[in-house]
Amino acid sequence: xxxxxxxxxxxxxxxxxxxxxxxxxxxxxxxxxxxxxxxxxxxxxxxxxxxxxxxxxxxxxxxxxxxxxxxxxxxxxxxxxxxxxxxxxxxxxxxxxxxxxxxxxxxxxxxxxxxxxxxxxxxxxxxxxxxxxxxxxxxxxxxxxxxxxxxxxxxxxxxxxxxxxxxxxxxxxxxxxxxxxxxxxxxxxxxxxxxxxxxxxxxxxxxxxxxxxxxxxxxxxxxxxxxxxxxxxxxxxxxxxx
Numbered sequence: 600x601x602x603x604x605x606x607x608x609x610x611x612x613x614x615x616x617x618x619x620x621x622x623x624x625x626x627x628x629x630x631x632x633x634x635x636x637x638x639x640x641x642x643x644x645x646x647x648x649x650x651x652x653x654x655x656x657x658x659x660x661x662x663x664x665x666x667x668x669x670x671x672x673x674x675x676x677x678x679x680x681x682x683x684x685x686x687x688x689x690x691x692x693x694x695x696x697x698x699x700x701x702x703x704x705x706x707x708x709x710x711x712x713x714x715x716x717x718x719x720x721x722x723x724x725x726x727x728x729x730x731x732x733x734x735x736x737x738x739x740x741x742x743x744x745x746x747x748x749x750x751x752x753x754x755x756x757x758x759x760x761x762x763x764x765x766x767x768x769x770x771x772x773x774x775x776x777x778x779x780x781x782x783x784x785x786x787x788x789x790x791x792x793x794x795x796x797x798x799x800x801x802x803x804x805x806x807x808x809x810x811x812x813x814x815x816x817x818x819x820x821x822x823x824x825x826x827x828x829x830x831x832x833x834x835x836x837x838x839x840x841x
Contacts, residue, residue, distance in 0.1 A: 602687050606695025607702075614703065620665065624707050628657040629714040636719045650721045652774060652801045654711055654729055658704050658737035659794060660765055666700060666744030667757040675753070693833045697741055697825075704737030728804045728814065732797065735821045739793050742828030749835035768794035773802075793824040 614620055632653060639645040673679040682692060708730050715721040723729050747764055751757040771781070771789040778789050778799075789795040800817040807814070 600691075600694075602691045603695040603698060606682075606687070606692055607699035610696060610699035611702070614699075623661060623665070624703050625710055628654075628661070628707060628711040631657060632711060632715050632719060646719075647722055648805075649774065650715060650719070651723050651729060651805050652798050654708070654715060655733050655736040655797050655801050656769075656774075656794070657711065658707055658733055659740040659797065660761075661707075662700055662704060662737040662740040663744040663747070663765065664758070664761070666696065666741045667748045667751065667760060668754050670696070670745060670748035671751050671754050671757045674748075689836045690833045693745055693829055693836065696745060697738065697829060700741045701734065701738050704734050704741075707737065708733035723805055724808045725804050725810065728810060729801070732800050732804065732818070732821075735818065735825070736797050739797070739821055739825045739828065742825045742832060743793075745832035746828050746835065749832065768792045771795060772798045774798055793821060796820045796824075 614624075632650065635650065635653060636646055639649075670679070673682075679692075712726060712730050712733065716723065716726055743764060747760040748757060751760065769775075771778070771785060771792060772794040773789070778786055778795060781789065796817050800814060800821070803811070803814050803817070
């Protein structure tokens with residue numbers, strides 16, 4: 600675990616020297632939430648219904664993108680190969696990245712949640728629950744990004760995984776059409792996608808005043824997705840692009 604924290608510290612140092620990435624992580628979600636608020640300023644019910652879900656959707660997408668591109672860059676630059684010549688195990692490397700980006704996601708979630716509730720007037724029954732699931736969302740996105748990076752040879756290819764890994768989940772997660780109104784095959788396929796359970800959780804957070812058994816269940820499912828993706832990422836991790 601000590602080696603994983605050393606990797607996490609290295610990632611934090613890299614992020615601290617990249618103002619654009621810091622802005623993307625910390626500021627961009629709040630800007631996007633503000634744009635969404637003004638688009639539906641005359642229809643506040645739409646913002647109230649979709650706004651909480653977006654707090655969880657943005658970190659999932661952003662951290663998937665950052666993680667997949669970063670890992671491909673590390674591999675192509677030879678940094679990953681040098682790290683793998685040390686006693687550092689693959690699982691420790693993957694865990695280190697997950698720790699570092701989870702802390703970054705906590706900052707992002709706190710800023711976005713605070714801006715949405717106190718500046719944009721978003722009404723949520725459980726602000727701390729929103730914060731928790733936003734962090735979990737970023738962890739799942741990070742884990743999926745680590746897994747996707749194993750199959751990309753260039754940073755451009757990493758970006759190309761968005762239509763494959765993100766867009767189908769967005770279409771089937773229940774934001775556009777309630778999942779229980781989908782045909783059976785799409786409904787059961789959506790059950791196997793983490794974003795569907797994330798949207799379910801945020802819908803529960805806006806309607807229930809306490810942390811119910813359903814929310815605990817969704818939390819457990821999302822954690823299982825994150826662990827599964829991290830395990831697969833550690834098994835498929837390559838030192839360098841052939």
